[in-house]
Amino acid sequence: MSRAQSTERADVVLSKLQLLITRKLDGLLQGDYLGLLPGPGSEPGESREYRPGDDVRRMDWPVTARTTVPHVRQTVADRELETWLAVDLSASLDYGTADCLKKDLVIAASAALAHLTVRGGNRIGAVVGTGDGVTRLPARPGRKEADGLLRQLARTEIRPGRADLGTLIDKLNSSPRRRGMAVVISDFMTPTGWERPLRKLAVRHEVLAIEVVDPTELELPDAGVLTLVDPETGASHEVQTGDARLRARYAAAAAEQRATIAREIRRAGAAQLRLRTDSDWLLDIVRFVAAQRHARTRGTTR
Numbered sequence: 001m002s003r004a005q006s007t008e009r010a011d012v013v014l015s016k017l018q019l020l021i022t023r024k025l026d027g028l029l030q031g032d033y034l035g036l037l038p039g040p041g042s043e044p045g046e047s048r049e050y051r052p053g054d055d056v057r058r059m060d061w062p063v064t065a066r067t068t069v070p071h072v073r074q075t076v077a078d079r080e081l082e083t084w085l086a087v088d089l090s091a092s093l094d095y096g097t098a099d100c101l102k103k104d105l106v107i108a109a110s111a112a113l114a115h116l117t118v119r120g121g122n123r124i125g126a127v128v129g130t131g132d133g134v135t136r137l138p139a140r141p142g143r144k145e146a147d148g149l150l151r152q153l154a155r156t157e158i159r160p161g162r163a164d165l166g167t168l169i170d171k172l173n174s175s176p177r178r179r180g181m182a183v184v185i186s187d188f189m190t191p192t193g194w195e196r197p198l199r200k201l202a203v204r205h206e207v208l209a210i211e212v213v214d215p216t217e218l219e220l221p222d223a224g225v226l227t228l229v230d231p232e233t234g235a236s237h238e239v240q241t242g243d244a245r246l247r248a249r250y251a252a253a254a255a256e257q258r259a260t261i262a263r264e265i266r267r268a269g270a271a272q273l274r275l276r277t278d279s280d281w282l283l284d285i286v287r288f289v290a291a292q293r294h295a296r297t298r299g300t301t302r
Contacts, residue, residue: 021108082122084180088187089153091161127171131163165186179206184270207270209265209271220239220250
């Protein structure tokens with residue numbers, strides 16, 4: 001497929017994707033302005049009694065001392081939100097055995113985030129990591145600018161090699177000029193090194209980690225001998241998937257790996273959303289947003 005054909009296909013797919021997202025997500029943001037995540041905001045608001053699960057860093061000590069009952073200080077959500085995406089488009093994302101490629105899921109998640117956050121003067125920007133390095137797309141306000149950013153993401157060619165996820169996240173630590181929301185979209189199939197930058201990012205910003213997964217990365221199918229190729233190095237390896245013990249060891253190792261990823265994301269203080277290539281990703285996003293907002297009404301943020 002030529003570059004022009006690839007670009008045309010990306011535009012068609014993106015148009016259909018945006019139409020789908022608009023139809024299904026409209027209505028989620030009715031009422032007072034609310035961010036995608038129930039973040040702390042930056043403007044002080046009223047105090048209320050402490051509830052289990054509240055962030056102790058928001059304790060209102062003067063009110064607590066006067067009333068002898070623990071209180072936390074609420075904050076008002078920012079009216080203009082700056083959202084930055086760290087988009088991992090390494091070679092490992094050019095893979096999928098179910099309804100779509102992981103790259104398609106990355107673009108879909110980016111489009112949904114743009115729809116949920118770009119309104120009322122909000123700005124959205126991105127840093128994109130590929131095997132060639134990192135590209136920065138400046139944050140700009142407006143639906144038209146967001147659409148342009150999504151087209152650039154959809155047209156990005158995946159090349160051999162892996163983007164350094166830690167370096168990619170670190171780019172977000174220097175890009176935003178004000179407090180806002182940072183979203184890391186990756187399969188997190190990388191050696192350690194991204195945990196510290198993620199923790200640093202969460203100190204100042206509201207952080208969401210979107211983990212993109214294919215079912216074969218969790219369990220091997222019973223399909224006889226398979227030749228597996230590492231998309232980043234080109235190395236190949238034959239695997240006898242008919243061996244039940246091998247499949248069990250693979251599933252156990254994959255579960256441990258994903259548990260480690262979830263633990264590190266949680267330790268960083270970020271929210272986590274897992275999207276799979278074999279599930280309804282849009283429904284998963286809707287459920288995530290609903291759960292976060294329900295948690296906010298109960299006084300919790302995670």
